[in-house]
Amino acid sequence: MNVSERGARTYEVRTYGCQMNVHDSERLCGLLEEAGYVRAAEGETADVVVFNTCAVRENADNRLYGNLGHLRPVKARNPHMQIAVGGCLAQKDQGEIVRRAPWVDVVFGTHNIGSLPVLLERARVQREAQVEIKESLEVFPSTLPTRRESPYAAWVSISVGCNNTCTFCIVPSLRGKEKDRRPGDVLREIRALVEQGVLEVTLLGQNVNTYGVEFGDRFAFGKLLRACGEIEGLERVRFTSPHPAAFTDDVIAAMAETPNVMPQLHMPLQSGSDRILRAMRRSYRAERFLGIIERVRAAIPDAAISTDIIVGFPGETEEDFQATLDVVRRSRFAQAFTFQYSIRPGTPAAEMDGQVPKEVVQDRYERLVALQEEISWEENRAQVGKVVEVLVAEGEGRKDDATRRLSGRAPDNRLVHFAPGGTAPRPGDVATVKITYAAPHHLVADGPPLGVRRTRAGDAWEARNAAPAGGGRSVMLGMPTVGRPKAPSSPSSSCSAC
Known part of the structure; x- marks a missing residue:
């Protein structure tokens, strides 16, 4: 029954x-x-x-x-x-x-x-x-009741909608123009989450760094990051996704000077060709993008930077594609989410001349993936020997021979699989581990944790799972509270990274 x-x-x-x-x-x-x-x-x-x-x-x-x-x-x-x-x-x-x-x-x-x-x-x-x-x-979605799956990590929406007109994207016509929440509302929501045990929040918007446009403060996003740094008990702050055209030095300074803002940045490139960027109606060029990467790395040397790239946009030539490969080589992304362009009805790009043959798109896609895999692996091998704090994620992690590994995210958002040791940490706890092996998409710590810090988030996870069946698998509140089904992860769609 x-x-x-x-x-x-x-x-x-x-x-x-x-x-x-x-x-x-x-x-x-x-x-x-x-x-x-x-x-x-x-x-x-x-x-x-x-x-x-x-x-x-x-x-x-x-x-x-x-x-x-x-x-x-x-x-x-x-x-x-x-x-x-x-x-x-x-x-x-x-x-x-x-x-x-x-x-x-x-x-x-x-x-x-x-x-x-x-x-x-x-x-x-x-x-x-x-x-x-x-x-x-x-009604702004954040005013609605919420069922959160994770007691330790949460999405916090700071805006909805988008004011850009990228020719490959239909999102603005479906989500509407950008509407920003007031900073006080955002910070109240974050404080409420921290009181419930949340250690990490990800600030979410179509273009987070244009936050403040609606109330006339172009420095609002950097100020918001700094304000997050003043919330006691909030250990990790991330955000996704910024737009290169609106990325300013005050945000880089806020990232570098706010201890709980993580050394990680997802910055959508889409193409390394200025000609294609112009056709995409992306209001920046390759050198500006590379300049941002350079300034971020100067301020935050250990930052892991990821991106989105579209291959085979209408009119893309081999020369355009080579320009993308060049930017990828120079940027040294920790990770890239690569997409083969395909027609989306209702977008200007769908009506453009010069649609690239499928077999050409596939070939370029495979070459891009191969290059990025090589770079990701090299960047991850540089992590071997480092000691990192891992926010333990829910789930049983990874099986490797007879070892059942746990998983979590390092501060730079790299995925780490590690041996649990004698006392397995709970999801939401923080394990200090030494990296012993690197693969293109994850790191491994073979030895037991050097230390495990039990947290309020781990307590919340334990309490949730001890609750009666049917009511204990989530947090559901009538006030503006938000979360995510799983531990922090990187963007997986250019929909939210325009």
Whole structure:
């Protein structure tokens, strides 16, 4: 007998896309639980299935409709089941979703996620699909209730929307113009998180370093970083993602001078060719980008810098691609998220001449990946012998022969697998380890930890997992609080790194 048969309706939220979508899904879960729904157990068919969609990833629409098709017979067998579709693809396609999948009950957009419980109830009572898409933000998401998965690391949204007009990106038309939260609201949220045990926050925005544009303070982001440094108990601060055109020296100074701002930067390059950057409508050029990297490294010598790169943008020649390889060699990225360009309907680039043949894009992609793998491995080998503090992540980590390793992130955000030693640290605790081996995408510490610091975050994780089944797997608050499902990780989509 499942939870719904005992009275409370169960739900499942399936998330696709970038960190913004993960952030929104935590709000959706919080809203549903505040409305009386209970998260479905693993393997159980939920009474309400919510798809939080992406319109940026390749074949996003095919993936959605494929998943909706799989649920059609399930819903036919369960007449009380409801299906909702939200997120960027819903904002873009709107009524098209119900036309193609008439068994969907609710379609809602990026600007009105707070309407979901009401729309579900209206669809149930009226027995017809509810499609509600707002063209501007209804309520800032951070004011909505939240279900957080992690007791030790959290997303904190400082802005939503984007004022840029990159020709490959559809995000501004789906998320709207940039809207900034007031600094006091952001800092209150962070302090509340720290009181609950959170050690690390990641400041989140489409372009975090344009934060303050709405209230007329172009130095607001650097000031916010410094203010985070004054919050007692907050050990790690990260942010994603800045835009090179708006990256200023006051932010570099704030990073270098604020001890809890981590020595890590994700700076999207997209292309190393000035001609392609111009076609992408990226308002910086390769030398400016390299100048930022140089100044960051001068101020923070141990900083690990990662990036996003698009290969095969319309009109890209071999000469353009070689310019990208040159910037990659000079930048010495710790990690690069590389994407093969593909047409996104609704973007200016989709209509451009000079679409690059798929086989050429694939060849360039493989050459770029090979170069970056070589650089990443060299940069990681330079870490061997160093002693680092690892914020232990949830999960069992990595199996290596007979050794079950734990995993976590170093201050520079490198992934570290390490042997637990005699007393295994809990997720949220901090282990001091010595790096003994390097691979392109992770580091290994073979010996036992040199020390383990038990933390409030580890206590919170332990308390959460000791809670009764059905209610102890998350933190759910009615005040503006946000988190992430897993320990800190790097960006995985250029959607949030424009």
